[in-house]
Amino acid sequence: MKCHGEEKQKSGLRLDQRPLMLKGGDSGLPAVVPKKPEKSFLLEVVSDPDHEIAMPPKGDRLTKEHITTLSNWITEGADWPGQMDKKLELKTDHWSFQPLVRPSLPSGSDNPLDAFLERKLKESGLAANKPADARSLIQRVHITITGLPPTPEEVTKFEQAYQADPEKAYSDLIDAQLESSHFGERWAQHWLDVIRWAETNGSESNLYRKNAWFYRDYVIRAFNNDTPYNQFITEQLAGDQLGVGEATGFLVAGPHVPAATVGREPTAIRQARADRVDEVMQTIGASMMGVTVGCARCHNHKFDPISIQDYYSLTAIFQGVEFAGRIPELKKDHPRKKRAAEIYPQLNAERKFLRESIGFWEENWGAHSDMAFPNTTTKKLRIEFGSPKIFIDELEVFGPANFRKNLAHQNTGTTLVESSEMLQKGSTVEKANDGKYGTMVWRAAARKNSKEKPWVEINFPKPIEVNRFRFSSNREYHLETDYLEKMPGSYYPGFRVLALQDDGTWKTLAATQLARQSLKKDPQANGAAKRLQAHIATLREEGPHHSFIGHFTQPGPTKVLHRGSPENPRDEVPPAAFAIMEGNLGLNSSTKDPVRRKKFADWLTDPKHPLTARVMVNRIWHHLFGTGIVPTTADFGIAGAKPTHPELLDWLASEYIDNGWSTKAMIKQIMLTQAFRRSSLPESNGMQKDANSTLLWRFPPRRVEAEVIRDGILQASGKLDSKIGGRSF
Structure with missing residues (x-):
């Protein structure tokens, strides 16, 4: 017990109490599992002298008799007289894991938040700065809420209103900025930074x-x-x-x-x-x-x-x-859903015209290709590609019975034959039946420098009616469930789809080259194709299409x-x-x-969770003052910093919950404090005792972010694009 007893617990392991022994140490493995010696980590480390943490590390090892006795004791249930009924008590006295309780308010200020702050100032012998002037306040509010500086006209107007009624003018200023659509942009930036959001995946590939x-x-x-x-x-x-x-x-x-x-x-x-x-x-x-x-x-x-x-x-x-x-699941009243409902009938009408006029329609849009053709009953489909080297990922075949069901899935009994299986040595061949993604995946490649064109045959277990197939070359993203997502611009060489007929001959159902030639010969079809492409391009921006928002299994x-x-x-x-x-x-x-x-x-x-509200109100405080009440905003644990004003933090968290978790209300409540309105000017006593303004005797000056500087320059030059949201440039 010298190393694992009441006074010392190396590696977090304590062996003087049965519940703690069963719990184990820092490894996370139970030291003893009653009746299961093979799963008891303690027996493992004392039995094997070559174990990486063989025990004991110094001195004589346990004899074979000792190890046998320990093993038998575990096998019999690890009986420990006087401790068999003891339960492991999970507890911690760390402040952040304690229940959230609204503290009583100190006296001395009409504003509850200022009351907590002023009490600390008095205890520290610090005097608060005077309020900042109107020009500084409007600048501070604008930058904090929207990240955009006020215009000269807005400054003049506020100064006049502030002179007439400071409290009303200041409150109205905050309300106006919180209602600005740029508020969401500014505060979304904070949140996206916290979760490390980006439009590429990082690492070497950075896709x-x-x-x-x-x-x-x-x-x-x-x-x-x-x-x-x-x-x-x-x-x-x-x-x-x-x-x-x-x-x-x-x-x-x-x-x-x-x-x-x-x-x-x-x-x-x-x-x-x-x-x-x-x-x-x-x-x-x-x-x-x-x-x-x-x-x-x-x-x-x-x-x-x-x-x-x-x-x-x-x-x-x-x-x-x-x-x-x-494709995101959206409510019926979502703007993208409404827009899709408006344009779907037009898309369907033009697709129908193209099918009826030239027999098929090619949708060969970028990384995803989708081809429709007349309803055809067959037991075998063949896809021939115009290039000797082609990488295909995620092929799917559909029929009129269920436009979402992939008939090429291995679970349906469908099998796959590809030309590369018949190639001789020296060919590059990879093939996989991937049930996890619900698709067939393969690489069909002819021999190096060969002019042979690759092909793939899909063999159905029985004749089945089909009318569409599609494939993708990008494994990172899943195929769309409709045609909303197809993107103009072809990366693929020509290909054609054939069906095996009853007489043993192959019938061409669709081919990219044929589609292009037919469209050139038929002005009406060509015009419909161009209109369809324009509509799809519109939906690319407005429709509920495929997005990197997670896929669930x-x-x-x-x-x-x-x-x-x-x-x-x-x-x-x-x-x-x-x-x-x-x-x-x-x-x-x-x-x-x-x-x-x-x-x-x-x-x-x-509402009883001890961390959720505390963490968010602290983050709001951090964005308003530059430092949180808990300076380590992402670590409320024992290794994190302690709160400078613990009672204030709990009061804010309680208020946040009671006000319906309203972030705007919390922001305004904090900005209405005298602490937020104070001048940033230095003062000798304050600088000596609290140079970092931790106790907020003055408003802490800080640098603004690069985005704020950039947007301010663009706004001043009249070149700021104020459009909210949309595709990044």
Whole structure:
């Protein structure tokens, strides 16, 4: 017990109490598992002298008799007289994990927030600065709320109003700026920075994330509409269930290594997958809970009451999240839904005309190709390509019976034959039947320098009616479920689709070259094609199309990865949140993915949760004053900084919840304080005692961001594009 007793616990392991022994140490593995010696880590390290942490590290090792006795004791149930009924008590005295209680207000000020601040100033012997002048105030409010400087006319108008009635003029100024559409842009920028959002995935590949800006625009709208913060959280975790599908871009905001770039080595694939899930964990932990959850990936958290079991239980909630895209689920009144409803009839009419006039219609748009043809019953389709080298990914075949059901899926009994199977040595051939993505994936390549054209044959188990096929060359994104997303500009060589007829001959159903030639000969069809392309281009901007906002699958069981290694899985854990915060959500390994995420969102937004409101109001304070009440805004744990005004933080968090989680109301309440209105001028006593203005005896001066400087210059020059949202340039 010298190293693992009451006074000292090396590696966090304590062996003088049965519940703590069963819990284990920092490794996250239980030291003893009653009746299961093969799973008891303690027995493992004392039995193997070559173990990387063989115990004891010094002195005589246990004899064979000692080890046998220990093994038998574990096998018999690890009986410990006097401790068999003791339960492990999870507790912590760290301030941020304590229940949120609204503190009583100090006396001395009409403004509750100023009352807390002034009490600290008096205790520190500091005198508060006088209020800033009107010109400084309007500049401060504009930059803080919208990131844009006031115009000379706005400054003059405010100075006049402020002279007549300072309180009303200042309050009206805040209201006007909060109602500006640029407020959402400014504060969305803060949020996107916190979650590390970008339109590329980072790392060496730095691939473009298709239409990732959908999520950015959602965040802008959420701040402009003052979406309650608890709703904002829920939508970002489970928006696909709430008709706000764009919001789940939050889950895939962080950097990641795309699956397509890690190669085919199984261990590399598993490691990359574990890393992507960890990115989700870190995004949620830092932004919404203010905890460094990633520190529990390889062992129990060194400082905070988060075990390795907690970490992997949390990953079990989000194991179904894939860093990929989908068409967002949108409510019927969503602007993109309305626009699609307006233009669909026109698209369908022109598609029908093209089919009737020339027998088929080619939609060969960029990275995704979609070709429709007359309804045809066949047992075999053949696709021939015009180039000897072609990479095809995600082929799908559809019929009139169900326009969304992929008839080429391996689960339907469909098989695939490709020309590359018949090539001799020296050919490059790769083939995979990929049930996870629900598609066929292959590389069909002729021999080097050969003029042979590759082909693929799709063999159905029985004759079936088909009328459309499509394929993609980009594994990172999933195919769209309709034609809203096709993009002008062809990257593919010519190809044609043929069906096997009853007499054994092949009938051409569609071909890219034939389509182009027919359109040239038929002015009416050519005009309809151009109109259709124009409509599709319009929908590309306005329709509910494919976006990098996450793709969801049903995960299997989740296991604790010993030392974070996917190659060393241990015990299975259920989907759950942190045990220290009553995180049992009543879920198991068979619970559906959407239910897991929604249950977690409900747990996180419960008013009794000790972290959620505290973290967000602290972040708001940080953006208003330059430093949070807790300076480490993403770490409320033991290793993070302590709050400078703990009672003020709890009062703000309580007020935030009681006011319906309104971010705009919280911003205004803080900006109405005398602390926010103070002059930034230095004063000798204050600079000696509190040079960083931590206690807010003056308004802390700080540099503005590069974006603010840039936008200010553009606005002054009259060249600022004030359009809200849309595709990035």
